[in-house]
Amino acid sequence: xxxxxTTFSSQLAPALARxxxxxxxxxxxxxxxxxxxxxxxxxxxxxxGKYLDLSxxxxxxxxxxxxxxxxxxxxxxxLEIYNFCLYRRRTDPHCFIPDPTWFPKPHQxxxxxxxxxxxxxxxxxxxxxxxxxxxxxxxxxxxRLALILLFTTGIRLGELQRLILSDYDVGSATLLxxxxxFHKSRLLPLNGGITGEMNRYLHARDQRKLPVSAxxxxxxxxxxxxxxxxxxxxxxxxxxxxxxxxxxxxxxxxPRIHDARQHAESRxxxxxFQIRRLEGLGPFSRSA
Numbered sequence: 001x002x003x004x005x006t007t008f009s010s011q012l013a014p015a016l017a018r019x020x021x022x023x024x025x026x027x028x029x030x031x032x033x034x035x036x037x038x039x040x041x042x043x044x045x046x047x048x049g050k051y052l053d054l055s056x057x058x059x060x061x062x063x064x065x066x067x068x069x070x071x072x073x074x075x076x077x078x079l080e081i082y083n084f085c086l087y088r089r090r091t092d093p094h095c096f097i098p099d100p101t102w103f104p105k106p107h108q109x110x111x112x113x114x115x116x117x118x119x120x121x122x123x124x125x126x127x128x129x130x131x132x133x134x135x136x137x138x139x140x141x142x143x144r145l146a147l148i149l150l151f152t153t154g155i156r157l158g159e160l161q162r163l164i165l166s167d168y169d170v171g172s173a174t175l176l177x178x179x180x181x182f183h184k185s186r187l188l189p190l191n192g193g194i195t196g197e198m199n200r201y202l203h204a205r206d207q208r209k210l211p212v213s214a215x216x217x218x219x220x221x222x223x224x225x226x227x228x229x230x231x232x233x234x235x236x237x238x239x240x241x242x243x244x245x246x247x248x249x250x251x252x253x254x255p256r257i258h259d260a261r262q263h264a265e266s267r268x269x270x271x272x273f274q275i276r277r278l279e280g281l282g283p284f285s286r287s288a
Contacts, residue, residue, distance in 0.1 A: 006034055010044035012054060019087050027182040033080040039065075040081055054085070059098050071104035078103045112262035113255035115151070115247070122245040123147055130237075136221045138204055142229065143237050145201050146219055149175075150260040153188050156180065157235075157257050161228050166214035168198055 008016045016037050023030040043062045044051060051058035059081065066074050078098065085097040115123075127144040136142060149160055159177050167176040173195045175188040190198070205212055210220065217228035229237075235257060242254045249255055 006038065008038065008041040010041045011048065011052070012041065012044060015088050016041055016084070019084055022087075027184075029183075033083075036077045036080040037084060039077075053096070055096050056098070059096065072107045075104040075106060110256075113249045113259040114262060115255070115259070119245065119247050120147075120151055123241050123247070126241050126244050135223050136229075137208060138201075138210065138220070139237075141201050141204050142219055142221070143241070145197060146229075146234060147238075147241075147260075148194060148197050150257070152194055153190075154261045155188070156261065157231060160219060161217075161231060161234065163218040163228075164214065165202070165212060165216050165218055168218065170195070170199070 006017060006020050007013075010016075020030060020034050020037065023033070040054075040062055043065060044054065044058065047058070047061070051061070062081075063074070063078065066077055069077070079100065082098050082100055082103075085095060088095045089097060124144055124147060127147055128140050130140045130143055132139050146160060149155060150157070153175065155175075155177060159180050162178065163175070167178065168174075169176070173190045173192075175190055176185065177188060178185050180186070202212065205220070211226050216226065219229045219234070220226060221229050221233070223230075238257050239254050242248075247255060
């Protein structure tokens, strides 16, 4: 999907625009880095009388405007400017390039939380016991399905939000993830347990006379006439379930939603047949 060229206003505007267009042409969304580059562009535009170009002094002064951020965020933004300067050096051998050794030290990578089989079972049971509300009459079914897809397919939260009913192919038992990272789409095969859950959920929607047209959101709510759950609502529900099931990481904090992806990719992740057995409900019927 094409995007309009980002507008810059400083003396570096042509180089900044070319750099952003190049990155997007390579398939990257580049939204975070573009936000950083626009911050630098605004600073240079406002300080045009003081800094004629991006120099060491101008870079240091801009860095001071980022002092409200955590060190990890400042380092990330400085590296984004550093990469732009490397790109600019290709056509301007005398342009300034900041020294990355002076940037804040990198943080240790966050260790993902790997959920146990028993924890997944507790979460599914807790989701099934959620109260129905006016803006989500199928709240237990919706959140249960969201948990199942996050834990067994490894899809991202944003991908889950964007799913529509036509993305699910009953005949081939596949789920289409449309234009996700790097604007690529992919098909996910679903086992009989997951398709059984999907079919039961769709049957529940049909029974309650809720929208089942092809372009309707899979993770559906009645907000504003019917639309997908927002990321904020999904995170709120998931964190509520984590807290209710007493699931915390080694630091006593709630796990991230993103950790479900690590869980799905780990070898200790049970499939839905194993989870169903642990729930004491027997295996899923592949003909469901």
